[in-house]
Amino acid sequence: xxxxxxxxxxxxxxxxxxxxxxxxxxxxxxxxxxxxxxxxxxxxxxxxxxxxxxxxxxxxxxxxxxxxxxxxxxxxxxxxxxxxxxxxxxxxxxxxxxxxxxxxxxxxxxxxxxxxxxxxxxxxxxxxxxxxxxxxxxxxxxxxxxxxxxxxxxxxxxxxxxxxxxxxxxxxxxxxxxxxxxxxxxxxxxxxxxxxxxxxxxxxxxxxxxxxxxxxxxxxxxxxxxxxxxxxxxxxxxxxxxxxxxxxxxxxxxxxxxxxxxxxxxxxxxxxxxxxxxxxxxxxxxxxxxxxxxxxxxxxxxxxxxxxxxxxxxxxxxxxxxxxxxxxxxxxxxxxxxxxxxxxxxxxxxxxxxxxxxxxxxxxxxxxxxxxxxxxxxxxxxxxxxxxxxxxxxxxxxxxxxxxxxxxxxxxxxxxxxxxxxxxxxxxxxxxxxxxxxxxxxx
Numbered sequence: 325x326x327x328x329x330x331x332x333x334x335x336x337x338x339x340x341x342x343x344x345x346x347x348x349x350x351x352x353x354x355x356x357x358x359x360x361x362x363x364x365x366x367x368x369x370x371x372x373x374x375x376x377x378x379x380x381x382x383x384x385x386x387x388x389x390x391x392x393x394x395x396x397x398x399x400x401x402x403x404x405x406x407x408x409x410x411x412x413x414x415x416x417x418x419x420x421x422x423x424x425x426x427x428x429x430x431x432x433x434x435x436x437x438x439x440x441x442x443x444x445x446x447x448x449x450x451x452x453x454x455x456x457x458x459x460x461x462x463x464x465x466x467x468x469x470x471x472x473x474x475x476x477x478x479x480x481x482x483x484x485x486x487x488x489x490x491x492x493x494x495x496x497x498x499x500x501x502x503x504x505x506x507x508x509x510x511x512x513x514x515x516x517x518x519x520x521x522x523x524x525x526x527x528x529x530x531x532x533x534x535x536x537x538x539x540x541x542x543x544x545x546x547x548x549x550x551x552x553x554x555x556x557x558x559x560x561x562x563x564x565x566x567x568x569x570x571x572x573x574x575x576x577x578x579x580x581x582x583x584x585x586x587x588x589x590x591x592x593x594x595x596x597x598x599x600x601x602x603x604x605x606x607x608x609x610x611x612x613x614x615x616x617x618x619x620x621x622x623x624x625x626x627x628x629x630x631x632x633x634x635x636x637x638x639x640x641x642x643x644x645x646x647x648x649x650x651x652x653x654x655x656x657x658x659x660x661x662x663x664x665x666x667x668x669x670x671x672x673x674x675x676x677x678x679x680x681x682x683x684x685x686x687x688x689x690x691x692x693x694x695x696x697x698x699x700x701x702x703x704x705x706x707x708x709x710x711x712x713x714x715x716x717x718x719x720x721x722x723x724x725x726x727x728x729x730x731x732x733x734x735x736x737x738x739x740x741x742x743x744x745x746x747x748x749x750x751x752x753x754x755x756x757x758x759x760x761x762x763x764x765x766x767x
Contacts, residue, residue: 377637378699379740394741398422400763402746404441408501411475416441416449419763422593422742426459433457433742435593436467437667437763448473453666455592464531464585468519468666475512477502480560481659481681482715483725496758499663499676509559512545513657521604523585531585537606538613541657542574561656567717568616568653575615575655579608589628594743596636600626608654618652624665626767637694637703643767644687645670653682660684662711669766671711673729673753681713683722690766692735703735705749707766729753733760 401419408414418439424431436454443449454467479485486507494502502508516538523533550557565572582605589598604622608614624645632638647660660683663669663676670686671678688709694700710728714720731751738744749760 376699377737377740378701379737380701394428396424396428398739398742398744400738400744400746402761402763404439404498404761406497406500406759408495408497411447411500412444414441414443414447414449414497414500420593420744422739422744425457430460431457432461432587432589433591433593445475446473447475462525464523464525464533464587466519466521466523466535466666468517470515470517472513472515474515475510476500476677477508477510477675478560478656478677478680479508480715481564481713482718482720483679483681483711483713483727484720485560485679485715487718491755494675494756496675496756498760498762499668499671499674499758501758502675502678509561510547511559511561511657512543512547513541514543515657516540521581521583523583529586529588531583531587533583533585535581535583535604535606537577537579537581537608539577539658540574541576541655544573544657546572564656564717570615570655572656575658576613577608577615577618577655577658578613579606579619580612581606589626591743594745595626595628595641596639597628597630600624608652615655616652618654619650620654620660621648621650622646623648631693635694635700637692637700639692641690641692641767642688643690644685646683646685648683660713662686667767670709671729671753672707672709672731672749672760672766673751673758674711674727674756675758678756679711679713679727681720681722682716684711684713685722686711688767695734701737703737703745705733705735705766707731707733707749707751727754729756738763 399419399421401417404414404416404418406414416439420435420437422433422435425434434456436452438452439449441449449472451470454465456465491507496502518538519535521533521535523531526532544561546559546562548557549559549562562572584603586599586601589595589600602624607619608617610617622645626643628639628641630636630639645665647664649659659680661677661680662671662674668676688707690705690707692703692705694703696702708728708730710726712723712726714722729751731749733747733749735745735747738746744763747760747762751758751760
């Protein structure tokens with residue numbers, strides 16, 4: 325663990341140092357006399373006039389043609405074509421909707437990423453994840469709707485799982501895929517999720533609200549489970565479910581939540597500055613249909629720090645969250661895991677669900693910078709993340725094992741008013757790597 329932690333801290337230090345040097349070079353301009361100062365000032369004024377943020381469509385617009393006025397609605401739809409061990413050949417569409425529920429001057433942008441895809445392994449992946457601000461930001465509505473006919477490998481609990489043997493190197497797409505090695509346990513299941521939270525504005529940037537949450541896993545098949553052999557082959561889902569009184573073939577969570585949100589971001593789809601903080605306490609009740617009573621606490625923090633007075637797109641972003649099973653025992657597939665955040669964007673470098681535990685803590689740092697000279701149409705990112713999860717059944721504590729990943733990516737601005745990018749990332753974790761393509765920012 326100490327070695328992984330040292331590597332993680334060293335990467336963060338290197339990233340911060342690189343950001344600081346870059347910003348210092350851009351913001352400090354040596355001058356020797358007044359004439360030189362005037363020349364530099366003229367050049368800076370020209371840059372400010374001519375180097376405003378542009379989008380890819382501006383390259384094809386005639387210079388003498390007036391730009392189109394900003395619209396209140398935007399739709400970015402992209403193809404999703406890939407191949408990986410869990411899905412086989414995948415074909416679908418995805419993207420994001422963006423719109424304003426009121427005047428742009430006093431209403432934040434709303435966004436709703438979506439995906440519809442089918443695979444050669446007879447899987448169906450559909451979701452719509454919305455974050456909506458009503459007129460004058462009086463209400464903040466958070467939604468997460470999913471229906472999956474799906475398969476996913478699991479490895480047991482804790483960031484040391486599997487705790488014996490070595491996994492082969494894996495390459496995956498969009499967090500789907502995963503090892504088919506003997507140390508992994510492939511599962512098939514159907515999944516329905518309905519999550520809706522209504523937050524009301526209490527103070528400037530501060531919201532409080534309540535929500536309803538429903539998670540239903542059914543038709544669960546542990547493909548390696550063998551109960552009629554000697555010796556038996558027991559899978560993590562079966563072992564955990566039987567130990568804590570769940571039916572290993574189906575289980576349900578149904579509960580209410582209390583929420584606190586602070587949001588001062590200038591744009592939720594692609595922020596340049598501000599803070600986002602969220603505390604969500606969820607209690608699942610048998611009287612609402614939950615298989616058992618239990619509770620969960622979600623805590624999250626994001627912030628964005630600018631590195632240049634001239635280019636707002638040059639910044640460093642921080643993201644951290646903790647997901648904790650406070651009371652009772654949540655079903656196996658609902659336990660805190662990588663990809664368990666609303667956008668399923670945590671853990672680039674690993675497959676979704678690669679690390680799972682009764683509690684999980686995640687952190688990420690990303691340096692975002694413009695590449696295209698002047699117009700900033702193309703940008704780049706460099707990032708590092710780390711995950712830790714516990715396993716009380718084996719006395720594995722949080723932070724006892726930490727699994728890092730690093731990566732880089734490209735951003736292409738397609739709508740400068742909504743700040744919508746096309747994103748392509750490559751991330752490398754421990755014995756794992758992956759490609760990510762989407763029409764939404766990571767966090």
